[in-house]
Each structure stands twice: as structure tokens, then as C-alpha cells.
Amino acid sequence: MLRRVFVSGVSWTYLALVYAFIFLPVAVLVLFSFQDGRLPVPPFNGFSMQWYEAVFADRKLMAALSNSMLVAISSSVVSCVLGFLAAYSLARYKLPGSALQRGLLIAPMTVSYLIIALGLLALLNALHMPLSLLTVGIGHVVINLPLCFAIIYASMGDHQINIERAARDLGASDFKVMALVTAPMLMPSILAAFFLSVTFSWDEFIIAFLLSRFDVTLPVEIWSMLRSGLNPKTNAIGSLVFLASVALLLILEFSLFGRTKKQ
Amino acid sequence: MTAPVSIENVSKTFGHFTALDKVSLDIRAGEFIVLLGPSGCGKTTLLSILGGFLSPSSGRVVIGDRDMTFVTPAKRPTTTMFQDYALFPHMRLVDNVGFGLRMRGLGKAERDEKALGFLDLVGLKASAGKRPHELSGGQRQRVALARALAVDPEVLLLDEPLGALDLKLRRQMQDELKAIQKRVGTTFVHVTHDQEEAMAIADRIVVMNQGRIEDFGPPSQIYMRPRSLFSAGFMGEVNFVPGRVKAANASSAEVETSLGSLALPAANFTAAVPKAGDVITLTIRPEHFRGEDKSDDPMFALGDARVAGSAFFGTHYRCHLQPCATDGDALVAHLPQSSDVRDGEIVPLAVRAADVVALPAASGTL
Numbered sequence: 001m002l003r004r005v006f007v008s009g010v011s012w013t014y015l016a017l018v019y020a021f022i023f024l025p026v027a028v029l030v031l032f033s034f035q036d037g038r039l040p041v042p043p044f045n046g047f048s049m050q051w052y053e054a055v056f057a058d059r060k061l062m063a064a065l066s067n068s069m070l071v072a073i074s075s076s077v078v079s080c081v082l083g084f085l086a087a088y089s090l091a092r093y094k095l096p097g098s099a100l101q102r103g104l105l106i107a108p109m110t111v112s113y114l115i116i117a118l119g120l121l122a123l124l125n126a127l128h129m130p131l132s133l134l135t136v137g138i139g140h141v142v143i144n145l146p147l148c149f150a151i152i153y154a155s156m157g158d159h160q161i162n163i164e165r166a167a168r169d170l171g172a173s174d175f176k177v178m179a180l181v182t183a184p185m186l187m188p189s190i191l192a193a194f195f196l197s198v199t200f201s202w203d204e205f206i207i208a209f210l211l212s213r214f215d216v217t218l219p220v221e222i223w224s225m226l227r228s229g230l231n232p233k234t235n236a237i238g239s240l241v242f243l244a245s246v247a248l249l250l251i252l253e254f255s256l257f258g259r260t261k262k263q
Numbered sequence: 264m265t266a267p268v269s270i271e272n273v274s275k276t277f278g279h280f281t282a283l284d285k286v287s288l289d290i291r292a293g294e295f296i297v298l299l300g301p302s303g304c305g306k307t308t309l310l311s312i313l314g315g316f317l318s319p320s321s322g323r324v325v326i327g328d329r330d331m332t333f334v335t336p337a338k339r340p341t342t343t344m345f346q347d348y349a350l351f352p353h354m355r356l357v358d359n360v361g362f363g364l365r366m367r368g369l370g371k372a373e374r375d376e377k378a379l380g381f382l383d384l385v386g387l388k389a390s391a392g393k394r395p396h397e398l399s400g401g402q403r404q405r406v407a408l409a410r411a412l413a414v415d416p417e418v419l420l421l422d423e424p425l426g427a428l429d430l431k432l433r434r435q436m437q438d439e440l441k442a443i444q445k446r447v448g449t450t451f452v453h454v455t456h457d458q459e460e461a462m463a464i465a466d467r468i469v470v471m472n473q474g475r476i477e478d479f480g481p482p483s484q485i486y487m488r489p490r491s492l493f494s495a496g497f498m499g500e501v502n503f504v505p506g507r508v509k510a511a512n513a514s515s516a517e518v519e520t521s522l523g524s525l526a527l528p529a530a531n532f533t534a535a536v537p538k539a540g541d542v543i544t545l546t547i548r549p550e551h552f553r554g555e556d557k558s559d560d561p562m563f564a565l566g567d568a569r570v571a572g573s574a575f576f577g578t579h580y581r582c583h584l585q586p587c588a589t590d591g592d593a594l595v596a597h598l599p600q601s602s603d604v605r606d607g608e609i610v611p612l613a614v615r616a617a618d619v620v621a622l623p624a625a626s627g628t629l
Contacts, residue, residue, distance in 0.1 A: 159347065165316065166349035169336040170363035170414060180362075184353040 033235035064221035083148030266417035273322030300471035363414035
């Protein structure tokens with residue numbers, strides 16, 4: 001009896017420690033974003049919303065926020081469309097060297113973001129293409145396309161082949177089969193790929209830093225704020241970013257995984 | 264709409280494997296045809312060639328009076344009902360059924376009305392707003408049928424559509440399929456490996472084996488007058504008795520077997536005209552054995568046999584009988600419910616000449 005209490009006590013403590021390890025930094029970040037004082041370090045002086053007010057009053061931060069959203073959403077849409085088309089062709093047609101092509105499509109996942117950013121920087125220089133949000137977006141497509149391809153490709157099973165055949169048999173052209181049958185059938189995994197890709201792009205720093213110039217994304221803006229020292233304002237913006245990620249995750253969970261469970 | 268189908272000398276090879284070997288078949292407009300055979304016999308390949316999902320290696324497919332050999336599925340006057348139903352999971356039933364009409368450019372109001380009509384035909388009008396995952400297997404089946412019929416095909420191809428249903432539902436769907444086919448008048452080509460299903464729905468059955476057509480005809484003819492040993496064995500239980508033609512003329516033949524000799528009408532030689540000296544196999548259905556000679560028909564006594572085992576099947580006793588005259592293979596006979604058979608009992612065997620079919624002996628099989 002005592003032994004059981006002891007064992008279960010140890011397991012619960014272990015669980016609590018694991019979650020504390022994962023979430024303590026975030027909890028501290030969020031807590032000190034409400035700091036009533038100039039430094040986001042203990043002791044906690046009291047509750048205040050002043051840093052959130054400061055964040056929303058900061059034009060540059062707000063611009064960076066909307067830049068981030070623009071880049072995240074548009075690069076994710078492009079990644080999903082390209083990933084879907086690649087997955088569809090590799091899953092449905094016999095292509096020369098299809099195993100090699102699959103490998104090549106997924107390979108960028110194994111390359112570090114820094115290397116990809118350096119490579120793109122060199123390439124853009126050679127092409128005389130000025131750095132802008134567009135180039136950041138291109139960089140994010142490069143890192144997110146493999147992910148989108150892998151997720152969508154994995155969800156393309158053989159049982160959908162007959163459904164596509166049926167559509168073709170009923171008179172649908174190849175494009176209509178793809179647009180009206182395949183894509184809607186795969187919508188859960190396409191959306192999963194989209195939201196994951198949005199969160200990755202939203203958080204991404206190195207590529208965004210190296211490939212942008214005047215208009216920057218939020219992580220880059222936060223970084224430049226950090227250079228002038230710790231400030232509860234950075235905590236506040238960090239908390240907002242965290243909140244956005246959590247919201248996205250919840251949307252994903254309830255809209256998508258909830259639906260697939262029901263089916 | 265409905266159209267005749269003509270398959271002319273169609274072969275299909277996959278690498279070194281011959282799935283279809285010079286198959287020719289003429290199907291009349293409005294017929295319910297069943298392609299019957301064990302798995303791997305080529306029946307599904309033939310159906311895929313009719314539907315346009317495969318192209319034959321050689322030969323021609325004519326539907327109506329148009330050569331369809333290399334026409335894509337979308338442009339053929341055929342629709343296929345797939346084994347796994349292949350419904351569109353993200354669409355309501357009415358949109359599933361209306362999909363083909365949408366592809367033909369019909370407006371929403373018109374196609375919804377038509378789709379509802381076809382859902383009504385299969386008894387699912389009330390569920391038009393549901394999605395496929397809310398339905399049972401039998402209901403999905405009906406939606407698939409409605410969807411395939413909605414585009415008014417000349418030929419409907421059914422790929423083992425009842426395979427996933429339980430026995431009771433399968434029997435019920437067979438009756439419905441047959442009734443709907445009669446109503447719409449479309450030519451149905453249905454693939455199955457279940458010979459009872461084939462007999463229940465077919466106007467004519469095509470028995471296939473190893474890429475060839477073994478037999479083709481109405482169910483009763485396939486069962487009573489099989490034209491090959493395979494066809495005889497596949498359509499139900501049968502006894503094979505080896506024999507030899509002793510003498511033959513235009514109307515009858517004298518056959519010698521280990522059970523005695525019989526005079527058979529020449530018409531009972533379904534595969535070839537009998538010649539003296541032919542080595543043949545007699546096929547006798549278990550229910551054709553008579554315990555004793557009571558009828559007026561010409562009967563042939565086959566000697567006595569000992570009951571080596573029996574089981575009551577409801578409609579009959581199924582007995583293993585060991586002929587006393589030989590120590591050859593035991594025979595399987597269905598004796599009437601009323602007969603009181605006991606193991607070890609000796610019963611006289613007889614058979615009507617008209618019930619015995621003589622086929623050329625298979626070389627090496629049996």
C-alpha cells in the first residue's frame with residue numbers, strides 16, 4: 001500500500017517536473033509581461049497592462065506583426081499548393097525516378113535554416129534581386145514545402161484512387177477530379193500542413209533576418225528590441241505571439257482533428 | 264438508355280501473365296450478365312476493359328455500334344459501381360448522385376431534382392442531405408447505384424458490389440438490383456465469385472477461368488447442361504464419374520463406367536459430339552441420385568452403395584456413398600428429407616439418363 005502511494009507519488013512528481021521544464025519559461029515570460037516596473041526580472045512588483053499598451057502603440061512592432069502574418073499566410077498557401085501538386089503527381093502517376101524525386105523534395109528539411117538562408121542570399125545577390133518580404137516568403141516556401149509535401153503525400157492512400165476513378169468515370173476531367181474530389185477529400189491534411197507551416201513561418205528568425213532589409217517580420221523586430229536590453233515590452237509581444245500560436249493550435253485541434261475523429 | 268456490347272477476341276497480358284486469352288462475348292441490350300469465376304480468372308480485368316480503365320493488348324470492344332476500345336472512361340456510355348462504393352466522402356448524398364450530371368453541365372436545380380429522383384429509386388430520398396459516413400454498408404451501396412445510374416449510362420458495370428455485405432443483406436440487395444435493372448432497362452454487367460448470387464440475378468452467366476470463358480448461358484443451362492468440367496464444378500456440388508464411349512450414333516451413345524453402363528442421349532454430350540472410344544467424364548449432381556426407381560422416366564441403376572456418412576441439411580440429407588461395385592471415389596448424394604438414412608446401410612442407386620452430362624475427360628485434373 002505504502003509502496004503504491006510512493007510509486008504513484010514519484011510518477012506524478014516526474015510528470016509535473018516534465019511539464020514545468022517545458023512550460024516554466026513561457027509562464028515566466030507571460031507573468032513578467034504584466035510587470036509593474038522597468039525590468040522583467042523577479043521580484044514581481046504588481047500587475048499592470050502598461051507594456052501591452054506600449055506594444056499596441058508601437059508602430060514598428062505593429063507593422064512587423066502584419067508583415068509576419070502576410071509572409072506566414074502567403075508562403076504557407078504557396079507551400080500547400082505546390083506540396084499538394086507534387087504529392088498528387090507522385091502518388092498517382094508513375095514518374096521516372098519517383099523515389100529519388102520524393103527524396104529530393106523532402107531533403108531541404110534536413111538542411112539547417114542558416115545554410116538555406118546563406119544559399120538563398122548568394123543566389124538572390126547573383127540574380128540582383130533586392131531583399132524584401134518577398135524574398136523572406138521565398139525562403140519560407142523553401143523550408144515549408146518539404147513539410148507540406150510530406151504531410152499531404154502521407155495522407156494519399158490507395159483507397160482514394162477508386163474514388164478518383166469513379167469521378168473520372170462519371171465524366172470529370174483530370175483538373176476537376178483534383179479540384180472537386182482529391183483536394184476536398186484531403187482537406188484535413190492540407191489544412192494541417194497549412195497551419196503547421198504558418199506557425200513555422202511565424203516563428204522563423206534566421207531566414208527572415210538574413211533575407212529582409214527594410215520591412216521585417218516580428219521575430220526580427222523582437223530581436224532588434226532585445227539588443228537594447230531586457231524590457232517587459234518584449235515579454236508582452238512574446239506573450240502575444242505565444243497566444244497566437246496557442247489559438248492556431250486550438251483551431252487545428254477542434255476544427256480538424258475533431259472532425260476526423262467523428263468520421 | 265441501353266446498348267448491346269460486343270467483345271471481340273480481347274486479350275490482356277501483364278508482363279508474362281495472360282489475364283485474358285482471346286475472349287469473345289456478345290451481350291444483348293438490356294441484359295443482366297454476370298461474370299462468374301474464382302479470383303484471378305480475369306473477370307475484373309474484363310470489366311475494367313469494358314469500363315475503359317484498362318486497354319486490351321489486342322481485340323476490340325464495341326458498345327452500341329461504336330468502337331470503344333481506346334476511349335477513356337469519361338467518354339464511354341458506361342459507368343462503374345465499385346466494390347468499395349467509392350462515394351465522395353465530403354459530399355452530401357444528393358451531390359454524390361448529382362456529380363455526373365454536374366460534370367455534364369446541368370444546373371444545380373435540375374441536377375438536384377434528378378438526383379433526388381434516383382435517390383428515391385433506391386429508397387434513400389429522405390437521407391439526401393446526409394454524408395456517406397452516416398450510412399450503413401447497404402445504404403452506401405444504394406447510393407453508389409443511384410450515382411452510377413443518374414448519368415443514364417447505356418451499360419452499368421458492377422465490380423463485386425455485394426462482396427462486403429452480410430449474407431442476408433446480400434440476398435436482399437440481389438433482389439433489389441434485379442428489380443431496378445428491370446425498371447431502368449440498362450445493360451448490367453456484374454462481376455462476382457458467388458455462384459448463388461449469379462443464379463439469383465443473371466439473365467445469362469459467363470463462367471470464366473484462367474482468362475477464358477468456360478461457359479455462357481442462362482443459369483439453368485449452366486447448372487443442368489454445363490459445357491466444361493470447370494463450369495460444372497464451379498456452379499455447385501457435382502460428382503465426376505470417369506467413363507468411355509463404347510458405341511455412338513447420331514441420337515445416343517453407350518457409355519461404360521465403373522458403376523455400369525448407360526445409354527445417354529447425344530444431347531447430353533454438351534461439349535463435343537460423342538465418338539466411340541472417347542474417354543469422358545460423367546457429371547452427376549448430388550440431387551439427381553434416386554434411392555430407387557419409382558418414376559416412369561428411363562432410369563439407370565448404378566448398383567448398390569453403402570452409406571459412409573450423412574448429415575441433415577434441412578432440405579435434404581447430404582450423404583457420402585461408397586459404391587459396392589468399386590473401391591473408387593465415394594459419391595455425394597442428396598437424399599430426400601423423408602429418407603431415413605443410417606451409416607452403413609446399403610442403398611440402391613439410380614439416375615435419370617437426362618440428368619447425366621458427359622464431358623471430355625480432363626487430362627491430369629480431378
